[in-house]
Structures are given as C-alpha cells and as structure tokens.
Amino acid sequence: MKVQEQFVSECEAAVKKVLATMGAPEDVKIVKEIPENADLAIPCFTFSKALKMAPVAIAEKIASEIKVPCGLITGLTALNGYLNFNIDNAALVSDLLQEVVEKDADFGKSAPTGIRVNVEHTSTNPTGPVHVGRARNPIIGDTLARCLKLRGHDVTTEYYVNDVGKQVVMMSWAVANVTPEEVQKEIEETEKADDRDKVDHRLVYNYRVANKKVFQVPEMEAEIAEILRKFEAGDQETIDHVKKVAEAMLGGINETLAAMNVKLDRYTWESTFIANGAAKEIVRKLQNTPYSGQTEDGASFVDLKDFGIHGKNTKFTFTRADGTTLYTTRDLAYHEDKFSRSDRVIDVLGEDQKLGSQQLCSALQIMGRTEKPEALFYAFVSLPEGRMSTRKGVVVYLDDLVEEATDRALEEIKKRRSDLSEEKMLAIAKAVGVGAVRYNIVRVGADKQLVFKWEDALSFDGNSGPYLQYVHARACSMLRKAGDVKWDTDGSKLTDEYELKLAKTLARFENVLKDIDETKRVHMMPAYGHEVATAFNQFYAAVPVLQAGDSRDARLTLVKATKVVLANVLGCLGIEAPEEM
RNA sequence: GGGCCUGUGAGGUAGCUUGGAUAUCCUAACAGUCUUCGGAACUGAAUACCCGGGUUCGAAUCCCGGCAGGCCCUCCA
Numbered sequence: 320m321k322v323q324e325q326f327v328s329e330c331e332a333a334v335k336k337v338l339a340t341m342g343a344p345e346d347v348k349i350v351k352e353i354p355e356n357a358d359l360a361i362p363c364f365t366f367s368k369a370l371k372m373a374p375v376a377i378a379e380k381i382a383s384e385i386k387v388p389c390g391l392i393t394g395l396t397a398l399n400g401y402l403n404f405n406i407d408n409a410a411l412v413s414d415l416l417q418e419v420v421e422k423d424a425d426f427g428k429s430a431p432t433g434i435r436v437n438v439e440h441t442s443t444n445p446t447g448p449v450h451v452g453r454a455r456n457p458i459i460g461d462t463l464a465r466c467l468k469l470r471g472h473d474v475t476t477e478y479y480v481n482d483v484g485k486q487v488v489m490m491s492w493a494v495a496n497v498t499p500e501e502v503q504k505e506i507e508e509t510e511k512a513d514d515r516d517k518v519d520h521r522l523v524y525n526y527r528v529a530n531k532k533v534f535q536v537p538e539m540e541a542e543i544a545e546i547l548r549k550f551e552a553g554d555q556e557t558i559d560h561v562k563k564v565a566e567a568m569l570g571g572i573n574e575t576l577a578a579m580n581v582k583l584d585r586y587t588w589e590s591t592f593i594a595n596g597a598a599k600e601i602v603r604k605l606q607n608t609p610y611s612g613q614t615e616d617g618a619s620f621v622d623l624k625d626f627g628i629h630g631k632n633t634k635f636t637f638t639r640a641d642g643t644t645l646y647t648t649r650d651l652a653y654h655e656d657k658f659s660r661s662d663r664v665i666d667v668l669g670e671d672q673k674l675g676s677q678q679l680c681s682a683l684q685i686m687g688r689t690e691k692p693e694a695l696f697y698a699f700v701s702l703p704e705g706r707m708s709t710r711k712g713v714v715v716y717l718d719d720l721v722e723e724a725t726d727r728a729l730e731e732i733k734k735r736r737s738d739l740s741e742e743k744m745l746a747i748a749k750a751v752g753v754g755a756v757r758y759n760i761v762r763v764g765a766d767k768q769l770v771f772k773w774e775d776a777l778s779f780d781g782n783s784g785p786y787l788q789y790v791h792a793r794a795c796s797m798l799r800k801a802g803d804v805k806w807d808t809d810g811s812k813l814t815d816e817y818e819l820k821l822a823k824t825l826a827r828f829e830n831v832l833k834d835i836d837e838t839k840r841v842h843m844m845p846a847y848g849h850e851v852a853t854a855f856n857q858f859y860a861a862v863p864v865l866q867a868g869d870s871r872d873a874r875l876t877l878v879k880a881t882k883v884v885l886a887n888v889l890g891c892l893g894i895e896a897p898e899e900m
Numbered sequence: 901g902g903g904c905c906u907g908u909g910a911g912g913u914a915g916c917u918u919g920g921a922u923a924u925c926c927u928a929a930c931a932g933u934c935u936u937c938g939g940a941a942c943u944g945a946a947u948a949c950c951c952g953g954g955u956u957c958g959a960a961u962c963c964c965g966g967c968a969g970g971c972c973c974u975c976c977a
Contacts (some may be wrong), residue, residue: 350920362920364957374957398920444977484977618975629903630973639975646977670971673904698905698970706970731940751940762926763913766905768970775912775927780940782913782926789940797937812908838917846914849925856941865937898938 322414323406323681323826326391327351329358330404333392337384341377343369352500358393358823360883364400367469374400412810412822416873419880420806426883427828430472437661438464438813441576441583442479445568446490447523448577450714451771453669455697458760458893460580460667462841463695465891470836476662477585478713481654482565484646488547491564493529494522494581503529510859515718519571523709547686551643575717579753580893585619587656589649597652598644601889605637616640625629626681628674651682654692664692665839669699670766695839697765703772715771724752727777728785732900750895751785757894758784762845782849784894787885790852794882795898797864798875807872817858822877824854825884848888855881 331349339345343366354360363377370377378397387395394405419426440460443453464476481487502524506512513520549557549715569586592598602619605611611620617640625632637648657664658771668676676694683691701707707714729748736744759776763769779785798804813822831847834840864874889896 350918351918361922364920367957401921425961481977486977579919614975616975620975631902632973636975641975645975650946650977670905672972674972674976696905696971701970735938735940764906767913770912772912778927780926781960784928785938785940789938793938793941800937842914846925853925855942857919858935859937860942861974899938 321829322391322411326404326406326411327359329390329392330361330402333385334361334381334391334402336849337381338366338370340384341380343368350705354401354403357396357451358406359404361402361404362400363402368860378402380756388769401596401820408819409421409811409815410617411826412813412819412877413808414810415822415826416806416808416810416876416881419883420808420876424883424886427832427887428469429474429829429832432471434472434663436474436663436665437477437657437662438467438474438665438667439477439479439657440464440667441572442481444481444486445572446486446526446567447568447709448517448519449572450707451715451717451720452700452702452714454717454720455700455760455765455769456667456669457576457579457840458757459695459697459765461579462757462761462844462891463665463667463835463839465893466832466841469832469887469891472663472836475584476582477587477657477880478583480565480569480586480588481646482562482820483550483589483649485495485543485547487549487561487565488543489529489533490522490526491561492543492546493525494564495560497532505573513716515716517551517571517574517718519568519575520716522568522571522671522717526709553593562588562590565806578721579717579757580895587653589646589653592649592652592656593644597656598649600641601648601651601655601686602638602644605682607762608685610685614640617642621682621685623678623681624683626655626677628676628677628681634645635682637682647679650675650679651686654679654683655688656692664690665695666692667695667697670696670788671699672696677705693839695765696770700760700769700771703770720756720776721752723773724777725749726752728752728755728779728895731779736900747897747900750897751779751788751900754784754788754889754892754894755779756784757892758787758845761841761892764840764842784845784855784889784892787848787889788894788896788900789794791882791885791896792898792900793859794855794878797878798882801865801875804875804879806874806876809873810878811876812870812873813856815862817854817861818874818877821851821854821858821881824851825877825880828884828887844888844891848885851881851884851888855885 334349347369348365350362352360361851363374366377367374378400381402382395382397385395387393391405391407391410392404396403438460441457443449460476463473468474504526505524533543546557550561605621606619608621609617611624613619618636619638620634620636622633623635636645638644654664664678681690702713702715712797725748728751729744730746732748744755756776759778762782813819831843835843862874864878886896
C-alpha cells in the first residue's frame with residue numbers, strides 16, 4: 320500500500336477506536352478532507368448527535384486520546400471541531416523518490432488491467448475542415464484516451480465516418496457538379512478568403528455553393544433525392560463516388576488532427592452497417608419488442624415514454640415509411656459492434672446529441688443489452704459574434720488556429736533563443752503552439768460553454784500549456800547541468816516547506832489519473848499539471864538545488880521526479896515536452 | 901409548451917456527484933522580489949458564489965420557485 324493511503328487508514332482507524340470507547344455506533348460516518356495546513360482533516364460535527372456532545376469538545380477529547388507519533392501520524396491537533404493530522408513527511412517523500420528512481424518514465428503508470436476501452440471521438444461529417452467549434456471533441460477524446468492508457472487499460476480510439484445520408488450525398492454532388500467558376504465566385508464573396516491549399520479547405524467551397532443552390536434551383540432537390548435513393552438501393556457507382564469524396568475530405572481532416580497530435584486507431588464507416596445487413600437486423604429486433612409500433616404510412620418506431628424520455632413526442636423512429644434505415648438505426652448497429660469487441664464503450668459527443676444518445680441507450684436496453692455506452696458531452700465553442708457555421712462561413716478553422724499559434728510561438732522563441740538553429744526553433748514553436756491550443760481547450764470543464772477568443776487561445780503564460788513545458792525544460796536544464804547524479808531517495812533530507820509541497824503534489828499524480836478514469840473529467844489533468852508547475856517554480860525560487868551540500872542529490876532526485884511527472888502530464892494532454900525551449 | 905446543461909471577484913475559471921474551518925487558479929490593474937541553478941518566473945494586497953424561499957448545527961454544493969444564456973424536442977445526420 321502506498322504511504323498516503325496507509326496514513327489515511329491509520330488516521331481513520333485511530334479515530335474509530337476512540338469513538339467506540341465513547342459510545343458511538345459502529346457504522347458512524349467519517350468524513351475525510353485535505354485541508355490547507357495539515358495532511359488530513361476529520362470534522363467531528365457528524366459525531367455530535369450520536370455522542371450528545373459539542374463538536375469542539377469531541378475533537379479535543381479524541382485528540383487527547385490518540386497518542387502521537389504513531390505509525391505514519393506525526394501530529395494531531397484539534398481545531399474548531401476538526402481533527403488535523405500530519406503525516407510523516409520523510410516517509411512520504413522517500414516513498415515518492417524511490418518510486419521515481421525505480422520506475423522512471425513509467426511513474427504513475429498502472430499495470431495492465433486487460434479492460435478493453437473503446438473511445439469514439441471526433442467523428443465529424445466529412446464535409447468540411449475541422450473548425451474550432453468542434454475542436455473540443457478530438458482534444459477531449461484524445462486526452463481521455465491517453466489518460467486511460469496510463470491507467471493500464473487496453474484503449475482503442477475510433478472515428479465513426481458518416482458516409483451515408485443527405486449531407487455527404489450533397490457533398491459528392493457538389494464535387495461532381497459545382498463548376499470552378501461558381502467556386503471562384505463563392506470565394507470572392509467570402510469576407511476573408513481561405514486560400515489554404517488543402518483538400519478539405521478547397522472542397523468546402525463546393526459544398527457551400529451546393530447548399531445555396533439547393534434553395535434556388537427546385538430541380539436540384541429532386542436530383543439529390545434521386546442520388547440518395549440510388550445510394551440506399553445499393554447502386555455501387557453512387558456508393559463508390561460518395562465514399563471517394565468522403566475519403567478525400569477525411570484525408571484533410573486527418574492532417575489537421577495529426578498536427579494536433581491526435582491519431583485514431585480505427586475508422587468505422589457507417590455504410591458498412593447497411594452493406595453487412597446489421598442495420599436491418601436491428602430493425603428486425605426492435606420490431607419484435609412490445610414497445611414497437613408503426614405509423615399509418617409504415618414507418619416503424621419504439622415508444623420510449625417508459626424510459627425517461629420527455630417531450631411532445633416520445634416515439635423513436637427507426638425506419639422510414641419505405642422501410643429504409645435512419646442514422647440512429649445504423650448507430651445502434653455500430654454500438655452493438657463496438658460492444659462485441661470492448662468492455663467499455665465511451666462516446667465523446669456534442670451536447671446536441673444528448674437526446675439521441677439517451678434514445679440510443681433505451682433502444683439498446685429494449686434489445687436486451689445490459690451495458691450502456693458512457694457518453695461524454697461537451698458544449699460548443701462559439702465566436703463572440705455567435706455560433707460557428709461551415710455553411711455560412713462563420714468559422715475559425717483549427718488549421719488556422721494552429722498556424723497562428725505556431726507563428727506566435729516562433730516570435731517568442733526568436734526573442735529568447737537566438738542561439739538555436741532555425742530548424743530547432745521551428746520544432747519548438749510547433750510544440751509550444753499546439754500545446755497552447757490543446758491546453759486552452761481542455762482546461763475548461765466540458766459542459767461549460769466557451770466563447771473563442773484569440774488572446775486566450777494564444778496565451779503562453781500563467782495557466783497555459785507552455786507554462787508546463789517551460790517548467791519541464793527548466794528541470795531538464797538543471798539535470799543537464801548537474802551531470803552525473805547519484806539518486807538519493809532519503810526523504811528526511813528534504814524538509815523545506817516548498818520541497819514538501821512539491822513532493823506531496825507529485826505524489827498525487829496517480830490519484831488524478833484514477834479520478835479521470837472514474838469521472839472522465841479530463842480538465843483535472845491540466846489543473847493538476849499547473850499545480851505541479853507552480854509548486855516547482857516556488858521550490859525553484861526558494862531552494863538552491865545545484866549548490867553543493869548534504870541535500871543536493873535528494874533535491875536533484877526531486878527535480879527528476881518533477882520532470883517525469885510533467886512529461887507524463889503533458890503526454891496525457893497530447894502535448895510535447897521539449898528538453899529545451 | 902416540454903426536457904437537459906450552464907450562471908462564482910473587472911474578464912475567465914476550479915470546487916457542486918459525496919453539504920463542513922479562511923472558496924481555487926489565470927488574465928488585467930495595484931504594490932513588491934531578483935549580483936541566483938533558464939524572468940514564459942516568484943511574493944503581497946484588493947475585489948466574487950444570479951435572485952427568492954426551504955432543509956440543516958452548518959449550503960457555492962441538496963430541495964422548491966424565479967431570472968438570464970446555450971443545446972435539444974426531424975420518417976436529418
């Protein structure tokens with residue numbers, strides 16, 4: 320057992336023992352908190368009723384009954400009805416340093432659990448470049464996947480490619496039918512022309528023209544409907560063309576993701592569930608349940624009013640009147656597929672999918688599945704002038720954001736490090752720019768709506784990605800300067816307030832990962848990283864490390880620990896940890 | 901009309917699941933530190949829990965009712 324956990328259980332056991340002698344019931348609830356000026360606090364208010372005593376008196380009584388030091392408990396005081404415990408600092412620090420020396424880069428990493436976790440994220444329609452409004456999806460999803468990997472799970476990330484339906488048919492029509500002149504005209508009418516030579520950026524103009532045209536030209540509506548019909552009927556030529564266009568767009572999207580250090584393990588195409596009959600199988604299953612019904616013209620639905628679905632219509636339709644399947648029907652087939660090869664299924668979704676996701680869960684339940692997919696919802700990022708829209712051209716593309724961030728980072732580096740080669744500066748600029756962008760987006764709780772502002776996204780100090788990278792580089796620099804170090808894991812040599820604060824912060828890394836595993840609240844990782852970086856900077860300002868002396872090697876070991884933890888935190892965030900910057 | 905989410909100093913944000921002692925952190929403004937191992941730094945002071953009820957010894961946190969913003973209520977994807 321780790322020192323911290325052991326400490327907590329020792330405190331709890333000691334308090335329980337005293338409570339028993341005071342006549343408290345055995346199942347009395349013991350609340351534990353981490354306070355400012357101690358390592359563990361137990362409030363005594365909860366005991367008040369059972370013991371018929373004032374909390375302040377209880378605290379004093381218990382404190383007087385427990386003899387310290389005892390085991391890992393080195394101090395105990397009663398204050399305002401609280402019991403404040405202090406941990407054996409030397410034991411805690413030694414434990415941390417030993418683990419770092421032993422595990423090195425694997426510090427914080429758990430043993431394989433064998434649990435197969437599927438994280439589906441991004442999955443944007445292949446009809447245009449990724450914009451900042453949707454950028455939370457790959458960043459949150461990728462960060463979560465990286466954290467779960469450190470937890471020892473067998474993680475697969477997956478992109479569900481929507482290559483079925485009106486949008487993609489429209490997209491393929493646009494590529495085949497919109498003329499270069501029309502595209503040129505559209506570009507000229509756009510306020511800020513996008514001249515990026517990248518497939519998704521170029522073709523999105525075709526898509527925009529097509530979307531405008533469909534309102535102006537009545538015959539086009541019918542034309543699209545006809546292609547859609549051929550697609551659903553399995554016309555190979557149509558299907559191939561749609562897929563070809565979707566693949567091209569996906570290529571562009573993947574380039575953007577790769578620049579952000581996001582790599583998907585697997586792609587699943589929606590059309591496969593039509594082709595292999597899985598969607599039809601879902602239809603058959605749902606029709607055979609007692610919840611199923613049909614409208615007059617023949618569309619099938621299940622009624623979900625008993626499943627906590629509210630609103631004017633609780634009917635969840637899963638086939639059209641002509642018997643063809645719908646998006647959600649295919650999504651059901653997809654989830655059955657994911658469950659067949661995973662133990663945990665996680666979907667990272669925009670908040671607009673909440674109802675759909677709930678319906679999906681209910682339908683899975685109706686079909687007899689007991690597991691549920693875990694949904695992680697995020698609110699949209701908007702612009703100060705409103706919601707982003709690819710079709711309307713009110714967008715900030717992720718490619719532009721990353722480029723701008725990299726440019727700014729390069730400026731900063733040129734100011735500071737004229738000694739580096741151009742090539743090295745560029746590499747660092749990329750790491751810093753991407754770091755700033757990813758950090759800024761993952762920093763905020765997913766359900767909080769965000770308004771995108773350039774100055775926030777490009778922030779390099781304070782609570783930012785580059786701040787963590789800077790501290791990492793600083794630690795690396797110190798270790799370089801120190802030369803050969805004989806690692807010293809004697810915790811009793813580190814007694815300064817800031818040494819202890821840093822060590823205690825570092826020791827929490829594994830707990831942070833555990834919390835994220837349980838709650839999927841990935842914004843805890845940047846918050847933790849910032850705590851580590853701040854604790855290090857304080858330690859750095861307060862304690863001379865490289866100075867010769869008795870504590871030098873132990874301090875350097877602490878520096879190494881910081882470096883390892885920060886590298887892992889940055890790794891979880893998908894941000895590079897350069898050795899210098 | 902109904903459902904879900906959000907509302908915390910000047911701006912942004914953590915804490916809310918599981919109620920506890922002085923509410924976290926960043927930016928900006930203010931006052932400082934530094935002959936130092938990388939100043940993308942450190943220290944200090946100031947300012948906040950949307951409103952109204954309720955439960956409780958105790959509420960930012962739980963319950964009820966408002967108000968404001970977002971998302972959704974397609975035989976769309």
